[in-house]
Amino acid sequence: MTEERHIFSVLVENRFGVLARIAGLFSGRGFNIDSLNVAETDDPAVSHMTIVTHGDTQIIEQIYKHLNKLIDVIKVTDLTVENHVEREIILIKVYAEPQRRGEILQIMEIFRAHTIDVSPDSLIIEVTGDEGKLKAVVDLLRPYGIQELVRTGKIAIMRGAAKQ
Amino acid sequence: MELSGANILIESLKQEGVEYIFGVNGGAAMPIFDALYEHPDVKLIMMRHEQGASHAADGYARATGKVGVTLATSGPGATNLVTGIATAYMDSIPMVAITGQVFTHLMGNDAFQECDVIGVTRPVCKHSYLIKSGDEVAEVIAEAFHIASTGRPGPVVVDFAKDAQIHESLFRYPEKINIRSYKPKVDGHPRQIAKAVELIHNAERPMIYAGGGVPLANASEELRELAIKTGIPTTVTLMGLGAFPETHPLAMEMPGMHGSCCANYAFTDSDLVIAVGARFDDRVTGDLAKFAPNAKKIHIDIDASCIGKNVPIDVPIVGDAKRVLAEMNKLVHRVDIEPWMRQIDEWKEQYPFEYQQNGDNIMPQYVIEQIYDLYSDAIVVGDVGQHQMWAAQYFKFTEPRQWLNSGGLGTMGFSLPAAIGAQLGCPDKTVVNINGDGSYIMTIQELVPAITMKLPLKIFIINNMYLGMVRQWQELFHQKRYAAVDYHDNPDFALLAEAFGATGIRVERIEDVRPALEKAKGITDGPVVIDFIVDEEENVFPMVPAGAGLGDVIRGLA
Ligand SMILES: Cc1ncc(C[n+]2csc(CCOP(=O)(O)OP(=O)(O)O)c2C)c(N)n1
Numbered sequence: 001m002t003e004e005r006h007i008f009s010v011l012v013e014n015r016f017g018v019l020a021r022i023a024g025l026f027s028g029r030g031f032n033i034d035s036l037n038v039a040e041t042d043d044p045a046v047s048h049m050t051i052v053t054h055g056d057t058q059i060i061e062q063i064y065k066h067l068n069k070l071i072d073v074i075k076v077t078d079l080t081v082e083n084h085v086e087r088e089i090i091l092i093k094v095y096a097e098p099q100r101r102g103e104i105l106q107i108m109e110i111f112r113a114h115t116i117d118v119s120p121d122s123l124i125i126e127v128t129g130d131e132g133k134l135k136a137v138v139d140l141l142r143p144y145g146i147q148e149l150v151r152t153g154k155i156a157i158m159r160g161a162a163k164q
Numbered sequence: 165m166e167l168s169g170a171n172i173l174i175e176s177l178k179q180e181g182v183e184y185i186f187g188v189n190g191g192a193a194m195p196i197f198d199a200l201y202e203h204p205d206v207k208l209i210m211m212r213h214e215q216g217a218s219h220a221a222d223g224y225a226r227a228t229g230k231v232g233v234t235l236a237t238s239g240p241g242a243t244n245l246v247t248g249i250a251t252a253y254m255d256s257i258p259m260v261a262i263t264g265q266v267f268t269h270l271m272g273n274d275a276f277q278e279c280d281v282i283g284v285t286r287p288v289c290k291h292s293y294l295i296k297s298g299d300e301v302a303e304v305i306a307e308a309f310h311i312a313s314t315g316r317p318g319p320v321v322v323d324f325a326k327d328a329q330i331h332e333s334l335f336r337y338p339e340k341i342n343i344r345s346y347k348p349k350v351d352g353h354p355r356q357i358a359k360a361v362e363l364i365h366n367a368e369r370p371m372i373y374a375g376g377g378v379p380l381a382n383a384s385e386e387l388r389e390l391a392i393k394t395g396i397p398t399t400v401t402l403m404g405l406g407a408f409p410e411t412h413p414l415a416m417e418m419p420g421m422h423g424s425c426c427a428n429y430a431f432t433d434s435d436l437v438i439a440v441g442a443r444f445d446d447r448v449t450g451d452l453a454k455f456a457p458n459a460k461k462i463h464i465d466i467d468a469s470c471i472g473k474n475v476p477i478d479v480p481i482v483g484d485a486k487r488v489l490a491e492m493n494k495l496v497h498r499v500d501i502e503p504w505m506r507q508i509d510e511w512k513e514q515y516p517f518e519y520q521q522n523g524d525n526i527m528p529q530y531v532i533e534q535i536y537d538l539y540s541d542a543i544v545v546g547d548v549g550q551h552q553m554w555a556a557q558y559f560k561f562t563e564p565r566q567w568l569n570s571g572g573l574g575t576m577g578f579s580l581p582a583a584i585g586a587q588l589g590c591p592d593k594t595v596v597n598i599n600g601d602g603s604y605i606m607t608i609q610e611l612v613p614a615i616t617m618k619l620p621l622k623i624f625i626i627n628n629m630y631l632g633m634v635r636q637w638q639e640l641f642h643q644k645r646y647a648a649v650d651y652h653d654n655p656d657f658a659l660l661a662e663a664f665g666a667t668g669i670r671v672e673r674i675e676d677v678r679p680a681l682e683k684a685k686g687i688t689d690g691p692v693v694i695d696f697i698v699d700e701e702e703n704v705f706p707m708v709p710a711g712a713g714l715g716d717v718i719r720g721l722a
C-alpha cells in the first residue's frame with residue numbers, strides 16, 4: 001500500500017499529560033510523527049495540535065480512530081481531505097559576510113522573509129510559508145552556509161465557515 | 165462539612181455503590197487505609213500482594229459487571245499493580261485502581277517510594293488522573309467510575325498525592341457527569357443495521373462470531389435471540405464463553421488456536437461472518453490471509469478503533485452490542501440454510517473435542533469432565549496454560565460471566581485472586597478455580613485472605629509438573645528441548661494448603677478423582693485445594709500452529 005502524508009488538526013483539553021498520551025499513541029504502535037505543534041487556543045482550557053504524520057490508509061484510519069478514542073481529545077479533523085491552509089515558520093542562521101549580504105537580502109525579498117538579528121558575519125532570517133516555499137528558501141540559502149535552522153512544524157486550519 | 169481527601173474518596177466510593185476495595189497498605193496510602201478502618205459500608209479486603217489485589221478487583225468486576233476497586237501505596241505498591249491493570253485493560257474490564265503518591269512537594273525529586281505511576285500505566289489503562297488537591301477528589305472519582313464503566317470498559321488509574329489525602333475540603337458529589345470529550349456512541353446506525361440484516365437474509369453459509377464484548381455489554385439474551393430466531397450457528401470466543409449456551413444445537417464451541425474444528429472450518433467456508441464484540445484476535449484468526457476468505461463481514465463493536473483493525477469489514481456497526489442486537493432482532497427472520505447446517509452438524513459429529521487415555525494416568529481432560537459433571541452451575545475461574553484450554557474445551561458453559569479468565573494478556577497467576585473477587589461478588593455461587601501448577605504458585609499467597617475470610621473456593625490444580633503449554637510448543641516446534649519448563653521441583657500443594665490452613669487433598673489415581681471432587685463439595689467453611697497429579701506430557705488439540713490458517717488445524721498427533 002502507498003504511504004500518504006496526513007495533517008491532523010486535534011482539539012484537546014489543556015491538561016497535564018495530554019501530550020504524553022498523544023505521543024504514546026504513536027510510539028506504542030510504531031507510527032511516526034513528522035511534526036507536531038501544540039498551543040493554547042482562544043479558549044485557555046483547550047489546546048490545538050497540528051500533527052503531521054504518514055502511513056498507508058489503514059494506519060491513517062487507525063491514527064484517526066485512536067486519537068478520537070483518547071478521553072482528553074475533543075475533536076479530530078483530517079485536514080488532508082478538507083480544504084485547508086497550512087503555514088510553518090523557519091528561523092535560519094546563515095553566514096553572511098558583508099560582501100554577500102546583498103545577494104541574501106535579495107533572496108529574502110522575493111520570499112518576503114525578515115531579518116530578525118544581525119551579527120558581523122551572520123543573519124537570522126525568519127520565513128513563513130507552506131512546504132514548497134520554505135524548501136525553496138532553504139535550498140537557495142544553503143550555498144551561503146546555514147549555521148542553524150529551526151522550524152515550528154506545521155500549523156493548519158480549515159478554510160471557510162467555522163465548523164462545529 | 166469539611167472532610168479530608170481520603171474521607172472524600174471513601175464517601176465518593178460509597179456513592180458509587182462500592183462494597184469492596186482490594187488492597188495492600190503502605191506509607192503513601194495510609195490516610196486512605198485509615199479512612200477505611202472499620203468502615204461499615206466500604207470494606208477493605210487485605211490481600212497479600214498488589215498483583216493479587218488488582219486481580220481480585222478484576223475478578224469481582226468480571227463476575228458482577230460492577231466496577232472493581234483496588235488500592236496500593238506508591239512506588240513498589242503501584243508497580244505491583246501494573247500487571248493487574250494491564251490484564252484488565254486487555255480484556256476491557258471496568259476497574260478503578262487507586263495508588264498513593266508521595267507529597268506533591270516531593271514529586272519529581274526521586275523521593276522515597278516515588279514512581280511516575282501515570283507514566284508507567286499510561287499504555288495499559290483507559291485513562292488516568294493525578295489528584296494533587298483534596299477538592300478535586302469527588303469529581304475525579306465520579307469521572308473515573310463513569311469512564312471505567314461506559315463505552316468500551318477498562319481500568320482507570322487514580323494517583324493520589326498524600327497531602328491531598330490529608331487536606332480538608334467540602335464534600336459534594338457531582339450528580340451528573342458530563343465530559344465533553346467523551347461521549348461513547350451506543351446506538352448503531354439504522355442504515356448499517358438494515359444493511360447487515362439484508363446480508364444475513366441473503367447468506368447461504370452465515371455464522372455468528374461472538375466475543376467478550378457480549379457478556380461485557382450484558383447482551384447474551386439478545387445474542388441468543390439473534391442466533392435462535394435466525395437459526396445461524398454460533399461460535400463464542402474464549403473471552404465470551406457462556407454468552408451462548410454451549411449445549412445448544414447451534415453452538416459450534418470456541419474458535420481459534422485450540423478451538424473446535426467445526427468453528428474453524430466454518431470460518432474457512434463461511435460466506436458471512438457476523439462478529440459481535442469480538443476483535444479478530446490473532447489467536448482466533450490464525451493467518452489473516454487465509455481467514456474467512458469467502459465471507460462478507462459484519463462487525464458490531466462499541467470501539468470504532470477495533471473495527472477494520474485486522475480484517476477489512478463490509479458492514480461496520482459502532483454501538484453497544486445490547487442495543488444493536490436488539491434493533492437487529494426486530495428485523496431478522498429465520499434463514500434457510502439447510503445444507504450449511506448439515507455441514508456444520510457433520511463437522512461437529514466428526515471432530516468433537518477428544519483425547520486418549522494413557523495407561524493408568526489421570527488425564528487432565530478427564531478431570532475437567534468430572535468437574536463439569538459435578539459443578540456445572542459454578543463460576544469457573546481459569547488460569548493460563550493447557551489447563552485453561554482444557555477447561556474451555558471440556559466444561560460446557562451456559563451462562564455469561566460463568567467463565568472468567570485472562571484471555572487478552574494471558575496473565576499466569578490471575579485465577580486464584582480473581583476467584584476471591586468473584587466469590588465476594590457472588591456469595592451464593594460456587595466458585596471453582598481451575599489452576600495450573602505453574603500459574604498457581606505465582607499468586608499462591610492469596611490463599612491467606614481466602615482462608616481468613618472462609619471463602620469456600622474450590623481450587624483444582626491440574627498438576628502436570630510442567631509449564632505445560634510452553635512444553636507443548638517445545639515438543640512440537642523445538643525438538644523436545646525442554647528448556648526452563650520442568651516443574652518437578654513443585655512442592656506438595658496439598659501439604660502446603662494444610663500449612664496455610666486450608667484443606668488439601670492430593671489425587672494420584674483415576675478412581676480418586678471423583679470422590680475428591682465430591683468431598684470438596686461438602687467443604688464450605690473455607691477453601692479446598694485438590695492437587696490432581698495428571699499425565700505429564702498430554703497436549704492440547706486441536707491446534708492451529710501460530711501463523712497457520714484455520715483450515716490447517718492439527719487435530720491430534722497420529
Ligand atoms: C506471567 C506469565 N509468565 C509467563 C507466561 C508464559 N506461559 C504461558 S502458559 C505457561 C505455562 C503455564 O503453566 P501451568 O500453569 O503449569 O499450566 P499448564 O500449561 O501446565 O496447564 C507459561 C509459562 C505467561 N502466560 N504469564
Ligand SMILES: [Mg+2]
Nearest residue numbers: 600601630632
Ligand atoms: Mg503445568
